[in-house]
Amino acid sequence: MDLQLTGKRILVTGSNSGLGEAMVNLLAAEGAAVIVHGRDEARAKAVADAITTAGGKAEVVLGDLTTDAGADAVAEAALAGGPVDVLVNNAGAYEHVSWMASTPQDWRETYEGNVISGVRMIQRLVPQMRGRGWGRVITIGGGLAIQPMNTHPQYNATLAARHNLAVSLARELSGTGVTSNVVSPGAIVVDAVKDLLMHIGPDRGWGTEWSEIEEAAAKELVPNDTGRMGRPDEIATAVAYLASPLSGYISGATLRVDGGFIRKVN
Incomplete structure (x- = not known):
């Protein structure tokens, strides 16, 4: 399927590793010109260089989005190369x-x-999208927004806020040609998750090898209908669809990519 992303410029925040890196890799492979964002220049440049070496289009913007000055710098650098058609708020x-x-x-x-x-980033980039009559805002949320764990409550609460603001934004952008949606990942095997599970797995009796730890974690920690954990490319695929012109009739929605995760225990 042609997702019609050729010629679209897409900024993915926090894309110098993990899920964000998977997103820019897939979006570039679909023909988009991607903007790789991070705070570490070497890591962001390595991601962008790999994309261009593979024949894709990528540029780098740097900045700390927890400050107004950092967000200004990222938005200014991103817009210097042309309009930003799609904003993926992934950083966190x-x-x-x-x-x-x-x-x-x-x-x-x-x-x-x-x-x-x-x-x-929404306040800095969405007005330009609205003015052009087309754009996509995709917020990366998570299953813990609606099924929180007893641990890291401060993180669970921010995911709920991300889901909420994305729907509010969709209402704000009604009729403008700009949509706002959420991609809600379940337990995805990125380095940080794998490292955590490898650390806690032996103490929980899950074994010592990654294959057995993942299988046990998918049963006991994140039970879901598929019986496994997700992969970064599966999240990137969902993002690519929502970034596409083909998704124009979807706004204010949450696309769960979590295997049908249902929290059964704390």
Whole structure:
């Protein structure tokens, strides 16, 4: 299927590793000109160079989206190359802290990094999309937005906020030709997740090899209908569809890519 992304310029925040890297790789393979964002110049450049070596189009923008100045720099650099047709708000972070160990500062920093950072980019790029009468805003959320765990509550809450703001934005953009949607991943095997599971797996009796740890985690930690964990390319595929002109009748929606995840235990 031709997703009609050739000629579209797409900014994916936090795309110098993990899910974001998978997104820009797939979007570039579909013909889009991708804008790789990060705070580490070497890592972002390595991702962009790999794309151009493979025949794709990629450029790099750098900046800390937790500050107004950083967001200004990213938006200015992104727009310098032409209009941004699609914004994928992917950047974010979390720490594993408990309810009683988390501090108000933890909550403030997580909200700043996971929610306000995306708002900054929306406010800087969406007016241009509205003016052109076409655009896509895709927010990367997560299953913990609606089925939170008892741990890292500050992160769970920011995912819920991301889902909420994306729907509010869709209402704001009604009739403009710009849509706003959420891609909600389940447990996806990126380096950070794999490292965590390899660390906790032996203590939980899941074994020591990755294959057995993943199988056990998919049954006990993130039970779902597929019986496995997801892969970054599966999230990237969902993003590519929502970025496409083919998705024009979808707005204010949450596309779950989580294997049918249902939380059964804390």
